[in-house]
């Protein structure tokens with residue numbers, strides 16, 4: 001099948017392109033213009049905006065904790081549109097099916113679920129297999145597991161740690177490694193109630209910093225494209241910018257991805273001891289080229305926080321709205337589900353909202369700041385279109401700012417920021433940068449040979465409307481969205497890495513599991529046949 | 545393996561076609577039983593949507609006891625692994641724990657100190673409302689109570705933990721006061737219960753107690769799931785529709801109502817005019833009272849009160865075929881290899897075949 005997308009404004013920063021032109025698709029790939037051949041289909045996209053499919057690097061779309069949140073909050077997800085489904089289960093609020101449909105409708109074609117406990121990997125992959133259209137990937141979470149902490153404590157050395165990380169990624173079929181409040185979940189099991197970068201895990205005599213350094217090194221040694229994805233300590237606490245700055249320094253120039261930085265951008269100014277320190281933090285990010293961040297923007301509405309930072313979630317139980325939380329002490333990390341309502345008339349929430357936008361606007365390089373709401377922690381991914389509108393228009397921001405408590409606005413620099421993201425910047429941030437960060441060489445751009453994931457938008461001055469419902473979306477060259485509606489289901493793949501490691505560690509792990517848990521680690525396996533889809537996985541190359 | 549249409553042997557294709565015809569002409573088709581592996585549950589829920597029917601599980605009642613408390617007030621929860629390696633204090637509650645989880649004592653390794661307990665002392669074990677002999681076998685201090693008294697007992701315990709006195713019974717008061725002291729002295733304690741043998745009020749009290757205990761120390765809960773993979777089916781239901789079982793698609797989108805979509809009520813009230821009964825884990829037959837026509841997808845030994853219109857026998861997940869199911873020992877979904885593989889049909893493949901014979905809508909799975 002040869003397709004020609006004719007006459008659109010093609011925005012493809014990977015190729016330095018922003019201009020009127022054609023894109024050709026043959027089967028599942030972008031190809032050079034096929035001179036002399038008549039395309040099977042021509043779409044006239046004159047006046048439309050043509051980009052590669054968007055890639056979300058951090059969105060909690062699947063897994064045990066997400067599903068617990070669904071079951072905890074039936075009142076939050078009545079069918080989002082009370083109308084019969086055009087495709088199966090697509091109107092089931094917050095279902096896996098709805099997730100695939102709504103992401104695709106926004107022009108997203110790849111989404112990473114960033115928090116998979118290795119022991120719950122099968123569950124996560126089963127849910128991902130029921131998300132239609134988009135490709136997915138998972139980050140395997142380490143950093144609170146006895147085996148790793150013991151290796152570090154006992155001085156096993158970087159090679160053994162890398163072998164263990166490699167074996168875990170292999171078994172849980174992840175695309176990268178995430179570390180969530182390193183050591184804190186373990187410390188919480190010892191009744192520790194707060195945990196800093198240099199606090200020590202009882203019984204291991206190991207600091208959070210030491211765990212992060214070890215994992216960071218292991219990811220590099222294994223040649224995994226995505227750097228260690230870190231959720232650092234003290235999330236959400238006034239004055240925690242110090243922790244974020246210390247974490248950036250702790251990276252020692254090595255690649256590090258800091259997740260949902262907005263939640264660490266708080267100073268202690270003002271009479272409430274809570275202010276935005278986003279400007280200072282953005283400066284640190286600008287000065288450290290080894291660091292990438294995603295924002296974790298807050299938007300005003302009811303949501304639910306789902307985090308494997310069980311210590312933080314426990315401490316946040318008092319803020320739950322409605323008043324019910326789940327606190328889960330898992331095999332390693334566990335997690336907490338705390339419903340939350342961000343309100344625009346709340347001082348703290350208003351500061352949070354503004355500081356996220358400050359990060360977007362003050363971090364200069366769109367290749368190092370990633371678009372996220374930490375779905376659903378800052379806001380559901382369905383608010384993305386509104387967020388695009390905010391970073392693209394200072395006028396839009398001014399009208400929101402006018403409704404916020406003045407005391408909160410004074411704690412931020414947002415009113416002074418005039419920057420507006422262009423389409424080109426947006427495409428860098430949501431296409432080019434994620435493909436580079438994850439090592440997805442054939443995505444995020446429209447060069448010949450690239451996967452034919454293409455999103456075409458109306459150039460609607462209402463940017464939120466534009467990004468909510470794409471005009472056309474192609475996944476692997478297959479038209480899946482027409483005017484915001486799913487045309488049909490297809491099922492994508494979960495992208496994973498297969499790093500090379502010394503398999504002696506697998507035998508050692510068998511002995512360990514038998515000794516400690518009285519079971520085989522094979523019980524936690526993720527067999528391809530169990531997922532009930534053809535080709536549920538796709539491979540991402542590692543390179544040392 | 546029997547395949548029957550109106551009691552007479554039939555080819556699988558013909559049985560599937562007849563099942564499809566029957567389901568499709570119903571005003572409100574009901575999918576009940578639903579004791580299946582994850583693949584079977586996914587296919588069944590997708591079928592319910594396509595038919596604009598409703599679905600329920602034979603043991604939803606038990607799952608909903610835990611879920612109702614959770615969605616009312618939240619939950620503290622942990623895993624079998626964590627209890628095994630960390631719990632220095634274990635409170636077992638209810639009479640039928642061992643029936644619900646035969647592996648419990650061995651899996652939790654209660655006779656040995658917890659490996660990661662820093663004091664490495666023998667565990668303190670208590671059993672409230674045990675069956676005769678159970679507490680002794682577990683090496684537990686026994687606090688006798690009939691199931692109906694557990695909520696009051698736990699309320700008193702909670703009061704005692706909070707430093708209040710509420711109960712005039714000096715003997716029990718003394719025992720509970722002592723238990724309250726032990727709970728507060730725990731480093732990482734756990735309460736274990738099964739919703740098959742304790743009611744919603746008891747679970748509410750357990751969760752309230754856990755909330756109070758966590759103000760000063762660490763304490764968490766270990767719910768034991770009921771039979772028929774009900775916990776696993778509840779998970780699949782959650783990600784497919786956002787809701788647990790007792791969900792209907794009559795309006796074209798899922799609505800969850802634990803009363804409206806209870807299977808026996810739907811049948812007995814006459815609202816459901818055709819049913820599908822799925823029981824792949826054991827020989828359970830439907831218990832509704834009205835003789836609604838139904839399709840049975842069950843294990844071969846199942847005895848019915850009245851014959852199904854269509855009967856297709858299936859194998860048992862994890863026995864006849866590889867399966868994904870909720871595994872209590874792991875507290876998550878796991879892939880189980882067939883213990884004695886056979887070519888018996890599976891729930892998912894039978895439903896897919898029925899689905900192919902439907903004329904309306906689109907299959908999801």
Ligand SMILES: [Zn+2]
Pocket residue numbers: 058060114259260374377
């Ligand atoms: Zn996150």
